[in-house]
Structures are given as structure tokens and as C-alpha cells.
Amino acid sequence: MAGSGAQRRRSGQVLFLFVLPLFHPALCEPIRYSIPEELAKGSVVGNLAKDLGLSVLDVSARKLRVSAEKLHFSVDAESGDLLVKDRIDREQICKEKRSCELQLEAVVENPLNIFHIIVTIEDINDHAPHFPKDEINLEISESVSPGMGTILECAEDPDISMNSLSKYQLIPNEYFSLVVKDNPDGGKYPELVLQKTLDRETQSAHHLVLTALDGGDPPRSGTAQIRIVVVDANDNPPVFSQDVYRVSVREGVPPGTSVLRVRATDQDEGINAEIIYSFLGVADKAQHVFSLDSTTGNIKTHRSLDFEEVERFTMNVEAKDRGSLSTRCKVIIEVLDENDNSPEIIITSLSDQILEDSPLGMVVALFKTRDQDSGENGEVRCSLSRDAPFKIHSSSNNYYKLVTDGDLDREQTPEYNITITASDRGKPPLSSSTTITLHITDINDNAPVFRQSAYLVHVPENNQPGTSIAQVCASDPDLGSNGSVSYAIVASDLEPRVLSSYVSVSAQSGVVFAQRAFDHEQLRAFELTLQARDQGSPALSANVSLRVLVGDRNDNAPRVLYPALGPDGSALFDTVPRAAEPGYLVTKVVAVDADSGHNAWLSYHVLQASEPGLFSLGLRTGEVRTVRALGDRDAARQRLLVTVRDGGQPPLSATATLLLVFADSLQEALPDLTHGPTPSDPQAELQFYLVVALALISVLFLLAVILAIALRLQHSSSPTAWGCFQPGLCSKSGPKVPPNYSEGTLPYSYNLCVPGDQTNPEFNFLTSVDHCSAMQDILNNDTSSVLLASILTSSVEGDKTSKLVST
Ligand SMILES: *[C@@H]1O[C@H](CO)[C@@H](O)[C@H](O)[C@H]1NC(C)=O
Ligand SMILES: *[C@@H]1O[C@H](CO)[C@@H](O)[C@H](O)[C@H]1NC(C)=O
Numbered sequence: 163m164a165g166s167g168a169q170r171r172r173s174g175q176v177l178f179l180f181v182l183p184l185f186h187p188a189l190c191e192p193i194r195y196s197i198p199e200e201l202a203k204g205s206v207v208g209n210l211a212k213d214l215g216l217s218v219l220d221v222s223a224r225k226l227r228v229s230a231e232k233l234h235f236s237v238d239a240e241s242g243d244l245l246v247k248d249r250i251d252r253e254q255i256c257k258e259k260r261s262c263e264l265q266l267e268a269v270v271e272n273p274l275n276i277f278h279i280i281v282t283i284e285d286i287n288d289h290a291p292h293f294p295k296d297e298i299n300l301e302i303s304e305s306v307s308p309g310m311g312t313i314l315e316c317a318e319d320p321d322i323s324m325n326s327l328s329k330y331q332l333i334p335n336e337y338f339s340l341v342v343k344d345n346p347d348g349g350k351y352p353e354l355v356l357q358k359t360l361d362r363e364t365q366s367a368h369h370l371v372l373t374a375l376d377g378g379d380p381p382r383s384g385t386a387q388i389r390i391v392v393v394d395a396n397d398n399p400p401v402f403s404q405d406v407y408r409v410s411v412r413e414g415v416p417p418g419t420s421v422l423r424v425r426a427t428d429q430d431e432g433i434n435a436e437i438i439y440s441f442l443g444v445a446d447k448a449q450h451v452f453s454l455d456s457t458t459g460n461i462k463t464h465r466s467l468d469f470e471e472v473e474r475f476t477m478n479v480e481a482k483d484r485g486s487l488s489t490r491c492k493v494i495i496e497v498l499d500e501n502d503n504s505p506e507i508i509i510t511s512l513s514d515q516i517l518e519d520s521p522l523g524m525v526v527a528l529f530k531t532r533d534q535d536s537g538e539n540g541e542v543r544c545s546l547s548r549d550a551p552f553k554i555h556s557s558s559n560n561y562y563k564l565v566t567d568g569d570l571d572r573e574q575t576p577e578y579n580i581t582i583t584a585s586d587r588g589k590p591p592l593s594s595s596t597t598i599t600l601h602i603t604d605i606n607d608n609a610p611v612f613r614q615s616a617y618l619v620h621v622p623e624n625n626q627p628g629t630s631i632a633q634v635c636a637s638d639p640d641l642g643s644n645g646s647v648s649y650a651i652v653a654s655d656l657e658p659r660v661l662s663s664y665v666s667v668s669a670q671s672g673v674v675f676a677q678r679a680f681d682h683e684q685l686r687a688f689e690l691t692l693q694a695r696d697q698g699s700p701a702l703s704a705n706v707s708l709r710v711l712v713g714d715r716n717d718n719a720p721r722v723l724y725p726a727l728g729p730d731g732s733a734l735f736d737t738v739p740r741a742a743e744p745g746y747l748v749t750k751v752v753a754v755d756a757d758s759g760h761n762a763w764l765s766y767h768v769l770q771a772s773e774p775g776l777f778s779l780g781l782r783t784g785e786v787r788t789v790r791a792l793g794d795r796d797a798a799r800q801r802l803l804v805t806v807r808d809g810g811q812p813p814l815s816a817t818a819t820l821l822l823v824f825a826d827s828l829q830e831a832l833p834d835l836t837h838g839p840t841p842s843d844p845q846a847e848l849q850f851y852l853v854v855a856l857a858l859i860s861v862l863f864l865l866a867v868i869l870a871i872a873l874r875l876q877h878s879s880s881p882t883a884w885g886c887f888q889p890g891l892c893s894k895s896g897p898k899v900p901p902n903y904s905e906g907t908l909p910y911s912y913n914l915c916v917p918g919d920q921t922n923p924e925f926n927f928l929t930s931v932d933h934c935s936a937m938q939d940i941l942n943n944d945t946s947s948v949l950l951a952s953i954l955t956s957s958v959e960g961d962k963t964s965k966l967v968s969t
């Protein structure tokens with residue numbers, strides 16, 4: 163194209179050049195050429211030789227050449243064409259000049275001639291418009307109102323005229339438009355005009371592309387990126403995520419627990435979005451309980467919550483950005499009740515003592531319960547420790563009565579620790595308890611009780627007066643004087659007059675003392691009724707019997723009752739029939755021992771016999787029997803010395819002398835007696851009369867008996883019976899038995915049986931007497947009176963015959 167344009171111009175030049183030489187030397191008109199810029203090297207600008215009127219030969223011969231300050235051209239040495247030697251950039255050479263001409267001289271030698279040549283460089287559109295920066299960064303506040311313009315930098319295009327910058331274009335955009343304005347000094351500049359309010363929150367940046375176009379054909383363009391950052395304005399207030407925050411918190415949470423976080427957002431950015439939270443309202447007690455983190459909006463408990471104090475907190479929280487736009491929200495914190503309060507027991511009235519005979523239902527204490535929790539956590543129930551005789555009566559409004567529910571016994575339980583437990587119905591339940599100590603006061607409800615139901619003591623006779631013989635003991639579980647026991651003797655089987663001379667009891671200790679030496683033979687046993695009595699009012703007492711058995715000691719020697727000495731001290735004798743068979747019972751030694759048992763178990767021994775072997779003596783019976791028949795050589799009078807021993811340790815003994823006379827009758831025996839070895843008694847005569855009198859009485863008595871038997875036989879045919887005479891039988895008027903025989907063993911020697919039939923007069927016995935006074939006298943050791951009494955009684959009552967012979 164450039165070539166074809168140059169061709170056309172060249173034909174004009176050629177025409178012009180034809181005429182040029184003609185005027186050449188005179189005119190000195192420069193030779194003009196016109197070429198577009200940026201021709202390739204070697205391109206022909208024009209045929210310089212021809213234009214100078216030189217022949218081809220002259221070109222080399224005359225050494226045609228061009229010269230300039232800066233040589234862009236050369237001359238072809240053969241054809242004389244002016245050739246482009248170097249790159250020709252119009253913009254470089256001529257900058258912004260509208261016409262761009264290069265001046266050079268053509269030089270020929272022989273003769274030397276100089277021609278002026280002007281080469282006009284024509285512009286081609288070889289440059290596109292170009293922005294100084296590829297990227298244009300703008301910051302526009304969102305608060306800017308539409309219509310505001312921002313001048314943009316211009317693009318540059320070094321080309322000129324048509325090829326230079328002709329217009330700007332902006333990619334269509336709702337927010338911005340482009341206005342191209344003319345500079346007062348020429349040129350145009352683009353201005354960006356805001357069409358619509360920006361909103362950073364919607365779109366924080368805008369990207370635009372600005373295009374600059376030149377007027378070339380075809381036009382060339384350059385672009386620049388416009389980056390618009392929307393600068394934030396504090397046009398948005400903070401917004402809470404909720405209008406009302408509602409949260410429930412257990413009351414037990416520890417201080418510092420995070421409860422809730424309020425969150426406000428601000429669509430602005432940067433400092434405009436920095437939110438500060440604060441409580442609204444100053445005197446809000448919630449602020450003492452909660453703390454609010456001003457930057458995070460975190461609400462924490464400041465101290466522990468107590469449902470019982472405040473059930474719900476309502477607070478206003480404000481969120482404020484730095485630009486002082488603010489909003490508020492409401493925070494409701496509900497405190498949930500927890501079972502954190504134990505029930506309380508409040509004793510309103512208490513009697514710490516109660517009588518042990520208090521009736522059922524006696525009020526011991528009044529109390530009430532309290533639990534600060536609500537609902538089930540505050541429902542209280544009371545219970546008691548088991549196995550105490552009390553119960554709880556609930557009256558209205560958590561008031562309770564503690565009453566007795568059973569018999570109280572101070573002796574069993576002197577005090578009760580009553581534990582009242584109150585527990586609520588929370589999960590888990592809480593409970594508390596209170597212990598009441600209740601003392602049971604004593605009443606005198608227990609009589610003394612003796613350790614034993616009866617006491618029995620054995621006291622050997624002949625004890626020391628004043629010794630203690632027994633101790634009774636009674637206990638009384640009552641308290642103090644109600645339980646202090648004193649002893650006394652309240653009754654006895656001794657005569658009241660003599661009681662105090664026998665025994666006494668210590669009131670404090672219950673020790674029973676003997677006041678005298680006891681005699682088993684006089685008093686074998688006695689019984690006391692002792693009373694234990696407490697000091698209560700009224701006093702209670704108990705009786706116990708104490709039986710004292712006086713033990714025997716061998717303090718009595720046997721006493722021979724038969725044979726006894728006569729009243730005058732002479733020995734009595736027994737007669738033995740001469741014809742007595744062997745084994746004939748001659749007589750019986752009778753002895754008694756006032757002691758009892760072994761001490762009274764008598765044995766009989768022959769100490770001395772005038773004719774040993776003639777008589778035998780029963781060891782236990784004391785019976786004297788013949789061993790053999792009497793021989794002629796045997797003396798008519800025999801003498802046996804007998805000793806009687808008791809079984810005591812040591813034994814005591816007594817001796818007796820038996821005088822036995824072999825005779826067929828008393829009369830026969832008497833002479834013997836008078837001629838006996840002891841007739842020289844001065845009282846013999848008196849005795850003789852006495853015996854005669856006795857014999858007479860006996861005969862009379864026999865007659866009387868025979869008469870009585872005959873009469874009796876006449877009335878009834880009852881057989882004659884053997885009477886057994888026992889000491890008991892003699893008593894017709896009460897217990898006249900000597901008291902020392904009522905206990906222990908009766909000496910068997912007393913238990914004698916004699917035939918009721920007195921037909922055999924040879925049975926010479928002093929058997930049992932039948933009058934107690936007689937017996938008493940015997941025992942009382944008055945020998946002479948025994949004999950007399952026996953005689954008298956037998957004559958009066960006539961039960962049996964006794965033949966008493968005095969020697
Ligand atoms: C009652 O409690 C008191 C004091 O705690 C104690 O000394 C006493 O032994 C208790 N009594 C009973 C019967 O448990
Ligand atoms: C003894 O019992 C009586 C009632 O019988 C009572 O009044 C008194 O207080 C009791 N004495 C003591 C020391 O407990």
C-alpha cells in the first residue's frame with residue numbers, strides 16, 4: 163500500500179523532476195521526495211541521478227552521493243536511485259511536528275556540485291493509543307452522590323492527525339459513565355462520572371475497562387483497567403442476631419460461667435464495623451450479677467446465681483459501632499431452680515424432760531420446716547429415727563408436733579436422742595436432721611427386788627454373838643431416793659419380845675447379825691420376813707423371807723435315862739427270871755442325846771461285866787439279853803457297866819450301871835438285895851417302905867385295870883391293840899413337843915413299843931411317858947423329879963405299868 167501510494171507520488175515527482183534540471187543551476191530548487199515512514203531498507207525513494215539529470219554513467223563517474231547529519235539514505239551507485247538506508251521513524255525524527263522533512267545534500271564531483279534534497283516523511287498509523295498505566299486504581303466513598311466526576315489519565319498516541327487518539331470508550335456499566343472533555347489547550351481527557359450511589363455492602367469493588375481509540379484506518383486501541391474500590395462509610399448500624407435473647411441457667415453454676423453471647427453484626431467494615439457492647443441502664447442489679455464482654459458480647463455470671471433471690475433477669479444490651487450507630491436488644495436470663503437448699507428444721511418449743519409416766523400423745527416438741535427451693539425441691543417430709551416411742555404429727559403449714567407414742571421407762575432408757583430428719587423431694591433429695599436429747603425423769607415406779615426369792619442360811623450353834631449370819635440385798639432401778647433401799651425386819655416367827663435379842667439387820671447394808679449365841683437344842687430354825695423399802699413417796703417395798711437354820715454341834719453328851727439312880731442316888735435293879743431262856747430280853751439301856759443327827763446317834767458298849775458272856779448288849783438298841791441259861795454257879799446278882807457314846811466328832815459319852823438280879827419274884831429278890839453288897843445303906847428302911855407302898859399302889863392299879871378291861875370287853879369286842887407310843891401321841895393340846903425335836907431326828911431309843919396287854923408282869927420297862935411336861939422334865943435333866951413324876955402320872959392315868967425297884 164505504502165508502495166502503491168509512493169508509486170503514485172513518484173509519477174508526480176517524476177514529472178516534477180523532468181523539469182527540474184532545466185532550472186537547476188539557476189533555481190537551486192531542492193529536489194523533493196515524499197515517502198511514508200518505516201519503509202524497508204533498500205526501498206527506492208526516487209531516481210536521484212535522473213532527477214539531477216545525470217546519466218547512469220555519471221553516477222559512478224562523478225561519484226554521486228548524499229550527505230546529512232544523520233544519514234538515512236544512500237545512493238545506488240549503478241542506477242543512481244536514492245535508497246532507504248536506515249529505519250525511518252517519523253515519531254522519532256519529528257516528534258509531534260505536523261510536517262516532517264529530512265534535508266540532505268546530493269554531492270557530485272567533476273565538477274563538484276551540491277543539490278538540496280528534501281525528503282518528506284509521511285505518517286502512518288503505526289502506534290496504538292497507550293495509557294501511562296495499565297491499571298488505574300480509584301477509591302470512591304460510598305457516600306459520594308451521583309454526578310461526581312473523576313478525571314482519568316489520558317492515553318497517548320504519538321501518531322499525528324488522523325492517526326492520533328481520537329476517542330475513549332468505557333465498557334457499559336450501571337454505576338459509571340464516561341465523559342470525554344476537551345482540554346482548554348487542546349486534546350481530550352476522559353472523566354468518569356458516577357451515575358448511581360455506590361454501596362460497599364453490595365459491591366465493594368468495580369472493575370472497568372477504558373479503551374482509547376485512534377482515528378487510523380484501521381483504528382488502533384489501547385486499554386487500561388480501572389479498579390474502583392468503594393470506600394466504606396458508616397452507613398449501617400449494628401444489627402443483633404436476635405431481638406430478644408432468652409436463656410435459662412441453672413442456679414448452681416459457678417461464677418465466671420458463660421451464659422450467653424449476644425452478637426451484633428455491622429455491614430460496614432473496618433472501624434465502622436467494630437462493635438462495642440454494653441449494658442443499658444445503670445442501676446440495674448443484673449449488672450452486679452453478670453458481666454458483659456464489651457468486644458465479644460459474651461455474658462458471664464459475675465457471682466453465683468440464686469433462684470431464691472432473683473428468678474429472672476431482664477437486661478438491655480446496646481451494641482454500638484465506632485461511628486456511634488447503635489442498636490439494642492433485650493436479654494432475659496431465667497434462673498432455674500436447683501435443689502440447692504436443704505430443708506431446715508426449726509424447733510420452736512422443746513421440753514427436754516418428760517416424766518416417765520407421761521400419757522400417749524404428750525407433746526415433746528414443736529417444730530417447723532423450711533426449704534427455700536420451689537416446687538418439689540421445696541416439698542419437705544419429716545421422719546424420725548426408728549424404734550423410739552415417738553411420732554410426728556404434722557399440722558398445717560409445715561408445722562409439726564413431736565409426741566410420745568409409747569410407754570416410757572426411765573429404767574430402760576433414761577434418755578432418747580430423737581433424730582428428726584427432714585428431706586425434700588428433689589432429685590437427688592437433700593435432707594437435714596436435728597437431734598433432740600430428751601431426758602426421762604424418774605418416778606418411783608419400781609419396788610425394790612430382792613436378789614433371791616427367799617434366803618436360807620445355816621448357822622452353827624454356839625456362834626459368837628454379833629457375827630453376821632447373812633446378807634440380803636435388794637435392788638431398785640429408780641433414781642436417787644426413789645431407788646435407795648433400806649432394810650428392816652418386819653415379821654418373824656420368834657416372839658416379838660425376844661426378836662431383837664436374836665437378830666438384827668443393818669438398814670443400809672442388809673447384813674443380818676446374830677445378837678446371841680444360838681442353841682440348836684433350843685431353837686432349831688426360825689424365819690424372818692425382811693423388808694426392803696425405797697425412800698420414794700409413796701415408798702415401795704418388797705418382802706423376803708429369811709430362814710435361819712441353827713446347825714447342830716456335838717455339845718450335848720448322851721444322857722442315860724434308864725437305868726437311873728433312885729431319888730436317893732441309889733441304883734435301881736432289874737430282875738431276871740431264873741428260868742430265862744437264852745436271848746431273853748432282860749432290860750434296855752435307854753439314853754438320849756439332845757443333839758441331833760450323828761451327834762445323837764448313840765451306841766452302847768459294855769465296859770465291865772461281873773460275868774462276861776452272860777449278857778449281850780445291842781450296839782444300837784441298848785437291849786440287854788441273856789446269852790445263855792443261868793447256871794447254878796452263876797451269882798444271882800450281876801452288874802454291867804455300860805457306856806453310851808454318841809457319833810459326834812469328838813464323841814461324847816456317858817456311863818450307866820445295870821444291876822440285874824436273878825429271881826422269880828420281887829420278894830425273892832428283895833432279901834437278896836438286903837443281903838446284897840450294898841444293904842448297908844442308911845436309907846434302906848425308908849426305901850423298903852417306899853417299895854411296899856409302891857407295890858400296894860401297883861396292885862390297886864392292876865385291879866383297876868382289870869376292872870376297866872372287863873368293863874370294856876363287856877361293851878365291845880374290840881381286840882386288844884398294841885399301842886405305839888410316840889412322842890407325838892402325847893400331845894393332845896397343841897404342839898407341846900419340845901421344839902428341838904421338831905426338827906432333826908428323834909433318838910430312836912424313844913420310839914418304843916410296849917404291849918398293851920399287861921399280862922406279863924415281867925416286862926419291866928420305863929417306856930415312854932405320856933406327858934409332855936414329864937418329857938420336858940426328863941430332858942431338862944432333873945432325874946429325881948422324873949422318877950417321881952413318872953410314878954405319879956402312871957398312877958393317875960394308868961396307861962402302863964412300871965415296876966420301879968429301888969435297891
Ligand atoms: C445421745 O447423744 C449424746 C451426745 O451426742 C451422747 O452422749 C449419748 O450417749 C446419746 N444417748 C443415746 C441414748 O444414744
Ligand atoms: C422420785 O419419784 C417422784 C414421783 O414418784 C418424783 O417426783 C421425784 O422427782 C423422783 N425423785 C428423783 C430423784 O428422781
Ligand SMILES: *[C@@H]1O[C@H](CO)[C@@H](O)[C@H](O)[C@H]1NC(C)=O
Pocket residue numbers: 652653691693703704705
Ligand atoms: C410385808 O410384810 C409386812 C408384814 O407382814 C406386811 O405388812 C406388808 O404388807 C408386806 N408387804 C408386801 C409387799 O408383801
